Amino acid sequence: MKTEDKNNGGKVRLAVIGKSHVGKSALTVRYLTRRFIGEYRSNTDLLYRQTLNVNNFRLDVEVVDVCSCEHSLFPEEAVNWADACVIVFDITNRESLTYASELLHTVIQLRSQMPIVLLGNKCDLEHLRQVETVEGRTLAMKNNCQFYEVSVAENSEAIYTAIDAALNECRAIQQTQKTRKFSVSKMIGTLIGSTNGKVAPNTSQGGTVVVCHKSDLYKSRILRRRQNFTATASL
Numbered sequence: 525m526k527t528e529d530k531n532n533g534g535k536v537r538l539a540v541i542g543k544s545h546v547g548k549s550a551l552t553v554r555y556l557t558r559r560f561i562g563e564y565r566s567n568t569d570l571l572y573r574q575t576l577n578v579n580n581f582r583l584d585v586e587v588v589d590v591c592s593c594e595h596s597l598f599p600e601e602a603v604n605w606a607d608a609c610v611i612v613f614d615i616t617n618r619e620s621l622t623y624a625s626e627l628l629h630t631v632i633q634l635r636s637q638m639p640i641v642l643l644g645n646k647c648d649l650e651h652l653r654q655v656e657t658v659e660g661r662t663l664a665m666k667n668n669c670q671f672y673e674v675s676v677a678e679n680s681e682a683i684y685t686a687i688d689a690a691l692n693e694c695r696a697i698q699q700t701q702k703t704r705k706f707s708v709s710k711m712i713g714t715l716i717g718s719t720n721g722k723v724a725p726n727t728s729q730g731g732t733v734v735v736c737h738k739s740d741l742y743k744s745r746i747l748r749r750r751q752n753f754t755a756t757a758s759l
């Protein structure tokens with residue numbers, strides 16, 4: 525195996541969900557670009573693509589920032605599409621914790637094995653706090669997921685720790701699945717004398733962030749993915 529193949533960790537899809545105004549867009553942009561965008565208006569789900577280096581593995585990461593405009597509905601398409609979920613609430617807004625808790629339970633019902641991270645954002649606004657740290661931690665512990673309090677505005681290190689950990693977990697799950705498939709095909713190959721185990725060429729997107737609109741999302745697991753992006757983000 526070539527060195528670049530060894531370090532190619534594959535593709536991981538992340539859904540960022542939560543109540544309106546909790547900071548989902550700010551978080552996504554912060555994680556991918558290290559920048560903070562104060563006001564970010566969008567009335568559609570946005571897909572960001574970037575090749576990242578996570579724990580020395582190159583990962584093609586797709587992040588969908590789920591718009592809260594249709595928030596009476598559970599974002600089922602996004603959750604089914606994703607390999608991991610980041611559920612965000614705002615520590616200054618108790619309702620956002622209630623909503624995050626409902627999301628968490630529904631995600632677990634739908635995708636019981638999926639890595640989930642619960643993030644309490646805006647911890648720079650301590651004076652406005654409505655949700656105690658222990659409440660977020662307890663919710664996460666009861667549901668067997670990771671919990672971090674972060675401030676996207678202040679660029680908390682925990683943002684990167686949390687999301688990197690989720691991506692790593694996805695990579696580990698994918699590796700286990702690949703190994704299992706490989707062992708089975710190797711066994712069948714041995715039985716029938718086949719040695720046809722070619723590795724697919726690497727299709728890295730490079731280091732850009734690309735945004736595409738809702739009509740282009742979630743099709744990859746149903747139809748062949750079309751590459752007709754409607755906009756390139758200038759972040």
Ligand SMILES: Nc1nc2c(ncn2[C@@H]2O[C@H](COP(=O)(O)OP(=O)(O)OP(=O)(O)O)[C@@H](O)[C@H]2O)c(=O)[nH]1
Pocket residue numbers: 542543544545546547548549550551561562563564565566590591592593645646647648649674675676677678
């Ligand atoms: N003080 C503070 N404000 C933040 C932080 N993160 C985001 N904000 C602000 O919170 C507001 C909402 O942020 P968005 O990223 O648009 O939130 P969203 O969850 O994507 O909102 P929707 O698009 O309505 O779903 C913006 O005014 C941000 O500047 C933070 O860590 N601290």
